[in-house]
Amino acid sequence: MHLSSKWEFPGGKLEEPETEEECIKREINEELSLEVQIERSLPNHRYQYPGKREIELVPFVCSYISGELLLQEHQAADWFDFESLKKLDWAEADLPVLEDFCKLYTKA
Numbered sequence: 428m429h430l431s432s433k434w435e436f437p438g439g440k441l442e443e444p445e446t447e448e449e450c451i452k453r454e455i456n457e458e459l460s461l462e463v464q465i466e467r468s469l470p471n472h473r474y475q476y477p478g479k480r481e482i483e484l485v486p487f488v489c490s491y492i493s494g495e496l497l498l499q500e501h502q503a504a505d506w507f508d509f510e511s512l513k514k515l516d517w518a519e520a521d522l523p524v525l526e527d528f529c530k531l532y533t534k535a
């Protein structure tokens with residue numbers, strides 16, 4: 428919520444004893460009402476926002492299986508092409524994840 432006007436990838440904190448894969452599927456279901464399947468992982472990145480505990484983002488590339496997008500917690504959600512994606516106002520911790528994702532799927 429301290430980043431409430433920023434864009435972020437959907438996700439959330441691991442709830443032991445679930446696996447990271449179970450976590451992302453649960454979070455996307457809770458936040459967006461969608462079922463997704465994992466296609467691959469991307470490198471993890473650590474980040475510390477001022478005055479907060481360090482977080483480690485564990486990113487997965489997922490594809491849509493089913494469901495109708497319904498916002499449960501967020502103000503907005505959308506699909507973007509790569510150029511538009513790079514122009515959004517991102518949560519700082521996500522920038523290295525975005526870079527890895529774009530490198531993997533575009534030639535630039």
Ligand SMILES: Nc1nc2c([nH]c(=O)n2[C@@H]2O[C@H](COP(=O)(O)OP(=O)(O)OP(=O)(O)O)[C@@H](O)[C@H]2O)c(=O)[nH]1
Pocket residue numbers: 428430434435436437438439440441454482484518519520521
């Ligand atoms: N979900 C998500 N969180 C991110 C991203 N980037 C980023 O800095 N964060 C930060 O990582 C942490 C994830 O927390 P969250 O609030 O989404 O997790 P959660 O759904 O389990 O919430 P809760 O446990 O507070 O109820 C927050 O500090 C959030 O600001 C991102 O792309 N996705």
